[in-house]
Amino acid sequence: MPDTLTITDNRTGKTYEIPIEFNTVRAMDFRQMKVDESDFGMMTYDPAFMNTASVKSRITYIDGDKGILQYRGYPIEQLAENSTSFLEVAYLLLHGDLPNTKQLDEWRTNIKLHTFVHENIKKLMEAFRYDAHPMGMFISTISALSTFYPEAKDVLKPEVRRKQIYRLIGKVPTIAAFAYRHSKGMPYVYPDNELTYAGNFLNMMFKIGETRYKPHPVLEHALTVLFILHADHEQNCSTNTMRSIGSSHIDPFSACAGAAAALWGPLHGGANEAVLRMLDEIGSKSKVPEIIKDVKEGKRKLMGFGHRVYKNYDPRAKVIKKLAYEVFEVTGKNPKLDLALELERIALEDDYFVKRKLYPNVDFYSGLIYEAMGFPMDFFPVLFAIPRTAGWLAHWEEHLMDPEQKIARPRQIYLGPTERKWIPLDQRK
Numbered sequence: 001m002p003d004t005l006t007i008t009d010n011r012t013g014k015t016y017e018i019p020i021e022f023n024t025v026r027a028m029d030f031r032q033m034k035v036d037e038s039d040f041g042m043m044t045y046d047p048a049f050m051n052t053a054s055v056k057s058r059i060t061y062i063d064g065d066k067g068i069l070q071y072r073g074y075p076i077e078q079l080a081e082n083s084t085s086f087l088e089v090a091y092l093l094l095h096g097d098l099p100n101t102k103q104l105d106e107w108r109t110n111i112k113l114h115t116f117v118h119e120n121i122k123k124l125m126e127a128f129r130y131d132a133h134p135m136g137m138f139i140s141t142i143s144a145l146s147t148f149y150p151e152a153k154d155v156l157k158p159e160v161r162r163k164q165i166y167r168l169i170g171k172v173p174t175i176a177a178f179a180y181r182h183s184k185g186m187p188y189v190y191p192d193n194e195l196t197y198a199g200n201f202l203n204m205m206f207k208i209g210e211t212r213y214k215p216h217p218v219l220e221h222a223l224t225v226l227f228i229l230h231a232d233h234e235q236n237c238s239t240n241t242m243r244s245i246g247s248s249h250i251d252p253f254s255a256c257a258g259a260a261a262a263l264w265g266p267l268h269g270g271a272n273e274a275v276l277r278m279l280d281e282i283g284s285k286s287k288v289p290e291i292i293k294d295v296k297e298g299k300r301k302l303m304g305f306g307h308r309v310y311k312n313y314d315p316r317a318k319v320i321k322k323l324a325y326e327v328f329e330v331t332g333k334n335p336k337l338d339l340a341l342e343l344e345r346i347a348l349e350d351d352y353f354v355k356r357k358l359y360p361n362v363d364f365y366s367g368l369i370y371e372a373m374g375f376p377m378d379f380f381p382v383l384f385a386i387p388r389t390a391g392w393l394a395h396w397e398e399h400l401m402d403p404e405q406k407i408a409r410p411r412q413i414y415l416g417p418t419e420r421k422w423i424p425l426d427q428r429k
């Protein structure tokens, strides 16, 4: 059986044979289909990239029907269960393989050398209002880093890229924690490089009067797992943004700021907050049947349910549900847990949800954990952006190194007016 597609253009009667590779045809192969020589040629139209692969990638694999998520071939469940630190997984995403002891030590040292920020960054952050949204502060500050490291624009030099990767992964927790401390009016806490990536982040967030902050091991572990689960998710909206901005060869700080802005949107990184707001609104178990009725009548959505890709279950949700119980052992149970469980139980039994393959996604439980750990709701997208920075950078570098890629520049179907004559102001109706 030939790996080709035969297409007949009924406008001209001409037949074309197009190669199929990886179960995909190339959109550029359609350009040869023309009505006459002056014709531009046929394009493909795919708003929201519903069925268009824009890259060949070797980083993250998802099979939505089977509920599979793998980073560089390693199942997410194994990484969550066995990884000793978030940086080990970040190394995997960026290098393609798990590090050996020496590689991990070097990687850790290089990242830790870049956890501090220039003192002017502190001053910059102090200029924000006391009630500034932490994600707005985070995005602006990441972007400002490009002015501190002008050499970062040499994106085609591997050693320059490497340095910015250390800087970004090293500094995002510091900037995130400074944004939180600013909103609380509390003094900033400098990084403690003796601690793990997650442990140091907790230190910069929550240290008050202790000489040395000691993170609770269960909470430190939980945050490490949450960071691992959120580190990458192939061509999602923010990663596509990172690739698209990066394709202009701008420095990675500017590209990361753009990716973080995409992540902030309520359709992307904001769903866990929406789940908590929904649980607050529902209030008690007795109201669950009424809510389910509204959902079935199309009056509202059940936040934290459903996924564009996962149609069986979200493998991250399974890991998180287990983790929630470990965290609640330490923090005390989040009072919203029982309500969430009841909602899940009723929804999973209901025909409406079964038929549409709607299951709890990663966001159904993550917000409950974050809240129990003391993170405010508006900080949730920042917690997502910290680990996702590693994923963004892996895709950014892969994109730059891909000889098939060029500056991202989609086509359009122009439906506006055809050429017309300019009318002087006093003659316009």
Ligand code: CMC
Binding pocket: 233, 236, 267, 268, 269, 271, 295, 300, 301, 302, 303, 304, 305, 306, 307, 308, 309, 356, 358, 361, 362, 363
């Ligand atoms: N509650 C009730 N009904 C739903 C829900 C929901 N959460 N999600 C989908 N449906 C229904 C939808 O109304 C449609 O029904 P019908 O066929 O009768 O018109 C059917 O299920 C298919 O939905 P869809 O809108 O075609 O699915 P989509 O792939 O476009 O949307 C989604 C995916 C995640 C945007 C959507 O499920 C949703 O809005 N969920 C709630 C928000 C949420 O939890 N988002 C977090 C996603 S996980 C984070 C991440 O990985 O980045």
